[in-house]
Amino acid sequence: MTSGGGVRALDIASGDPVWTVATEAGMMPSPVIDTMRRAVIAVGGDGVVYEIELRTGAIRRTLGLQSADAMSSPRITSDGRIYLGTAETVWSIDSGLKIANWTYRPTGVRGIGDIPLALSRDLVLTTGTRPYGFIHSF
Numbered sequence: 001m002t003s004g005g006g007v008r009a010l011d012i013a014s015g016d017p018v019w020t021v022a023t024e025a026g027m028m029p030s031p032v033i034d035t036m037r038r039a040v041i042a043v044g045g046d047g048v049v050y051e052i053e054l055r056t057g058a059i060r061r062t063l064g065l066q067s068a069d070a071m072s073s074p075r076i077t078s079d080g081r082i083y084l085g086t087a088e089t090v091w092s093i094d095s096g097l098k099i100a101n102w103t104y105r106p107t108g109v110r111g112i113g114d115i116p117l118a119l120s121r122d123l124v125l126t127t128g129t130r131p132y133g134f135i136h137s138f
Helices: none
Strands: 005-010 017-023 032-034 039-043 048-053 059-064 082-085 090-093 100-104
Touching: 005 039, 017 048
Parallel strands: none
Antiparallel strands: 005 017, 032 039, 039 048, 048 059, 082 090, 090 100
C-alpha cells in the first residue's frame, strides 16, 4: 500500500517493487488478475473500480460505484464479467469497466462489501447483516 491507499506490484523472485498505483482511499480487498485482459482489477474505499495494466501499472480505466467496497475482493468469470459487493449493493460489471450489467440492493441489509461474493455457473451468492440493535446483545 502507498500513503492513502493503492496497489503495489512486487517482483516474485526478488520482492522488489515493480510499480505502484496510488489512490485517494485505502484498499482492503485484494486485487484480482484478469488473465484474458492482462489487467489487475482493484476496488476500495474510494468507491472506484480500477483496471490496471498488469505489466506496467498504468491505469487503463476506472468506474465509479458511488459506494465504498470494504473488504470484498472482486471476482472475474471466464467471460470477463466482474462481480463485487459494495456497502449495500451487489454489482455485475462488464469486461472493460464500461457499464454495470446489473445491480442488486436488498432492503435493510448492509455489509455486503465486507464479504467476498461466491460464484457458481448460474448463481451469485452474498451475505450481509441487518441492523439488530445493541439491546439484543445481552
